[in-house]
Amino acid sequence: MPRLSASTPLPAHVMKPGYDRGSLKPGILHIGVGAFHRAHQAVYTDAALAKEFGDWGIVGVSLRSVDIVHDLRAQDGLYTVIARSAAGDSAQVVGSVVRGLSGTEDREDILALMADPAIRVVTVTVTEKAYGYDPVSCGLDRNHPSVAADLAGPGAPVGVIGYLVEGLSRRHAAGLPPFTVLCCDNLPTNGRIVRRLVIEMAGAHDPALANWISGQGAFPCSMVDRIVPAATEETRARAERLIGAKDELALDTEPFMQWVIEDHFISGRPKWEAGGALFVADVEPYEKMKLRLLNGSHSLIAYLGQLKGLEFVRDVMAVPEYRALVRRHMQEAVKTLDPVPGIDLAGYMDQLIERFENPTIAHKTQQIAMDGTQKLPQRILAGAVETLAKGGDASSAAYVIALWIAYARKTEEINDPRAAELKAAAANMAAGDPSASFLAIPRLFPQALMENSLWRARVNAELEKLNAG
Ligand code: CS2
Numbered sequence: 001m002p003r004l005s006a007s008t009p010l011p012a013h014v015m016k017p018g019y020d021r022g023s024l025k026p027g028i029l030h031i032g033v034g035a036f037h038r039a040h041q042a043v044y045t046d047a048a049l050a051k052e053f054g055d056w057g058i059v060g061v062s063l064r065s066v067d068i069v070h071d072l073r074a075q076d077g078l079y080t081v082i083a084r085s086a087a088g089d090s091a092q093v094v095g096s097v098v099r100g101l102s103g104t105e106d107r108e109d110i111l112a113l114m115a116d117p118a119i120r121v122v123t124v125t126v127t128e129k130a131y132g133y134d135p136v137s138c139g140l141d142r143n144h145p146s147v148a149a150d151l152a153g154p155g156a157p158v159g160v161i162g163y164l165v166e167g168l169s170r171r172h173a174a175g176l177p178p179f180t181v182l183c184c185d186n187l188p189t190n191g192r193i194v195r196r197l198v199i200e201m202a203g204a205h206d207p208a209l210a211n212w213i214s215g216q217g218a219f220p221c222s223m224v225d226r227i228v229p230a231a232t233e234e235t236r237a238r239a240e241r242l243i244g245a246k247d248e249l250a251l252d253t254e255p256f257m258q259w260v261i262e263d264h265f266i267s268g269r270p271k272w273e274a275g276g277a278l279f280v281a282d283v284e285p286y287e288k289m290k291l292r293l294l295n296g297s298h299s300l301i302a303y304l305g306q307l308k309g310l311e312f313v314r315d316v317m318a319v320p321e322y323r324a325l326v327r328r329h330m331q332e333a334v335k336t337l338d339p340v341p342g343i344d345l346a347g348y349m350d351q352l353i354e355r356f357e358n359p360t361i362a363h364k365t366q367q368i369a370m371d372g373t374q375k376l377p378q379r380i381l382a383g384a385v386e387t388l389a390k391g392g393d394a395s396s397a398a399y400v401i402a403l404w405i406a407y408a409r410k411t412e413e414i415n416d417p418r419a420a421e422l423k424a425a426a427a428n429m430a431a432g433d434p435s436a437s438f439l440a441i442p443r444l445f446p447q448a449l450m451e452n453s454l455w456r457a458r459v460n461a462e463l464e465k466l467n468a469g
Pocket of ligand 1: 134298368
């Protein structure tokens, strides 16, 4: 079977790029060209280009993986996104990625592009843990390996913040306007966080650069949503059947997708609204809704699934008692939200239940369970603080934390940058106060929770129930 490329004759039922790829020039550099980006922002960009063509091709950068980049080159940047539901599969070959570069092989090319006036937007999906963000100080975690390396050796970056700073520094030196930085990771007020980290790192060596970024830079916040499980052999076999070519970059995803963006761009942007993106003045209510209802429930499902031996999200949802726990969690979390313009929250929650139940999506609980220390603060802990402050009991939040502790105790190899600290906490669980060693992990739990005896008692009670069950 030949490999997917620009010359592959695609069957009529496959959706194809609706524009002339041959004349597409890069305007966006994307850092983190993994599954999520390819099934989300690249798809919106494809729709935008079909509607209103412009120089908005994407250069996909992977800071660590060379394989994705080699695959992109082998396939002329093309790949298949398969939207799956009980109603059937629909395949789309996406054409918006024009080139791939890898941080390990092509650092200078990446930096040269970042300083090229043609690149006007740098989008980022690198997952929560890659930023080196300290959720308690809200600044740089100076112990984070790539943050420490980039602070010590500016000019030859390894981490995402280091790249952004070096790219902006080269533009500043060349007398160009900054590029807009659009963060698409699941962090609260993600644009503001990245702005702060970039300015802090720039300021460590060059206060004038930090001032320029602070005055001229744009870091719009955005809320992104699409469930994209890690691709498997089955995904690739399915793509091969659907498009009649081999595709190493194929992805399964759900039909649903959402992108809410703060409309603050320095030198233009693609017409992403053509793909359904919503531009608003304030993204925060949408981010909070998504982080606390979708991602918070996801974490509950993930740790519960891992404890009960259930492989996929849909397997957890198939147990009525567990589905009821997911509902209960949403009902607690929704009370911490402000009204979200244009969204009926009850309908949003019903739709989430359906999305989690999608029988065609094999989303591993193990995948979502990873990096709990990076995810739980914004998904569970921030809401718990607000619930308790309003006189609520935060019992579902306490339950999720108990599940996470039980998971950390039971799991041999925890996939989390702070795994060693979790293992140490698990080894030090006191009989009468089993959550104490976890609640004491520095830079994780908000002070208000560390000091709240009601919260601690609830987590302990939930842990006891889990042990008994
Ligand atoms: C998930 C998210 O892996 C996880 O932690 O909760 O990746 C989730 O699937 C996406 O945010 C959905 O938009």
